[in-house]
Amino acid sequence: MELIDADLVARVLVDDDQHAFGELVRRHQSSVRGMLRQLTRTDAALADDLAQETFVRAYKNIRSFRGEARFSTWLYRIAYNCFREDARRRKEFVGIDEEQLQAEQDPQIVDSALRHDLMHALSLLPLHERSAVLLCCQNGLSHDEASRVLCIPLGTVKTNVLRGREKLKRTLAEWGPN
Amino acid sequence: MDEISEEDRLDRQLRDAAPYLDDNGFTARVLHQLPAPSRTRRSFRGAIILAAALLASALAYIASDGGRFLIVAMARLAALPTLWFFVVVFGSGILVMTAGVIAAISKASELQS
Numbered sequence: 001m002e003l004i005d006a007d008l009v010a011r012v013l014v015d016d017d018q019h020a021f022g023e024l025v026r027r028h029q030s031s032v033r034g035m036l037r038q039l040t041r042t043d044a045a046l047a048d049d050l051a052q053e054t055f056v057r058a059y060k061n062i063r064s065f066r067g068e069a070r071f072s073t074w075l076y077r078i079a080y081n082c083f084r085e086d087a088r089r090r091k092e093f094v095g096i097d098e099e100q101l102q103a104e105q106d107p108q109i110v111d112s113a114l115r116h117d118l119m120h121a122l123s124l125l126p127l128h129e130r131s132a133v134l135l136c137c138q139n140g141l142s143h144d145e146a147s148r149v150l151c152i153p154l155g156t157v158k159t160n161v162l163r164g165r166e167k168l169k170r171t172l173a174e175w176g177p178n
Numbered sequence: 179m180d181e182i183s184e185e186d187r188l189d190r191q192l193r194d195a196a197p198y199l200d201d202n203g204f205t206a207r208v209l210h211q212l213p214a215p216s217r218t219r220r221s222f223r224g225a226i227i228l229a230a231a232l233l234a235s236a237l238a239y240i241a242s243d244g245g246r247f248l249i250v251a252m253a254r255l256a257a258l259p260t261l262w263f264f265v266v267v268f269g270s271g272i273l274v275m276t277a278g279v280i281a282a283i284s285k286a287s288e289l290q291s
Contacts, residue, residue, distance in 0.1 A: 016215035025208050030199040048204065055208045118195040137189040138196055165188060 005071040012062050021062075025055050028072055031139055032079050038134050039083045041123050050086055054079040069148065073141060077149040080131065121171045128152075129164035136161045 003020075005027070011020035032054055036047035057078050058065075065074050122130060122138075135146040136157070143161065147154045239245050255263065 018209060018212060018215055021212070022205055022209050025205045026201060029201060029204050029208075031196075033199050033204070034196050051204070052208050052211060056211050059212050118191055122192070122195075133192070138192040140193070165185060168188065169184075 006067060009062065009065060009067070009071060012059070021059055024071065028075055029055075031072065032075055035076060035134055035139065036079055036083060038119070038122060038138075039080070039127070039131060046086070050082045051079065053082045057082065069145060072139075073145045073149060076135060076139065076141070080149055118168070118172065121168050124171060125164050125167055129160045129167065132157050132160035133164035133168065137165065 003023070005024060008020040008024050011017040012024075029051065033047055033051045036050045036054075037044055040047045040050070054075065058075055061078075065071065122133065125133065131150060132146060135141045135149055136143060141149065143154055143157045146161075147157045150157065152160075242248075255266070258266070
């Protein structure tokens with residue numbers, strides 16, 4: 001009988017059971033790391049560092065998980081906060097900003113082998129649209145859940161998803177066979 | 179309608195495009211970074227349970243006039259007809275055994291998962 005996430009969380013809370021927490025990490029590592037890879041624009045090493053930070057923070061703050069949302073939604077929120085904090089730090093120390101990264105990823109110079117790569121098209125979206133599309137379309141969160149993860153109003157999430165989807169479709173159409 | 183199905187198709191493609199990332203030691207690295215589990219909390223909880231059990235026993239002993247209820251219960255059991263005595267003993271045994279089997283099965287399935 002496979003334990004559900006809530007049972008595992010209860011074990012961590014009651015017995016400080018790190019094996020139970022390990023099971024939670026195993027279950028969610030792929031989606032959290034995948035999301036962070038997209039947010040960091042496929043910087044796998046940075047994404048994995050942030051994912052580790054996410055799970056360590058989740059363990060330390062597991063008492064604040066009240067079970068109102070799914071455990072994965074709660075994790076995505078922590079992951080997104082880790083990403084934002086890291087991006088802010090990098091911006092302060094290195095001077096990287098979203099527009100600069102955007103310019104570096106000009107679709108005109110995309111390798112032809114990647115033309116139909118949806119993940120690449122996704123990485124070209126601006127951060128606010130990319131994160132909304134990632135959460136709602138790829139990870140299956142509702143608009144309401146995504147608004148809680150991203151700490152933005154529900155209407156903004158809907159707009160960002162809509163615009164993100166439109167841009168994705170347009171990019172894929174441009175890359176498609178003529 | 180077409181637009182909705184097109185959106186669904188895009189969402190499905192996005193989900194399919196996301197590769198499953200193998201663990202490759204990621205979980206082990208996370209577990210290695212976790213703070214050591216708190217032993218004090220567990221022993222504190224054990225101490226509270228033990229203290230509550232001792233207190234309840236002491237109260238029951240005092241309230242029953244020095245454990246008189248045990249003597250009365252033993253006398254009642256001894257006065258039971260042999261058949262009834264056997265039924266009580268057998269019933270108690272079955273009850274305890276059922277509880278033990280249920281606990282063992284649930285623990286075994288938990289370990290298997």
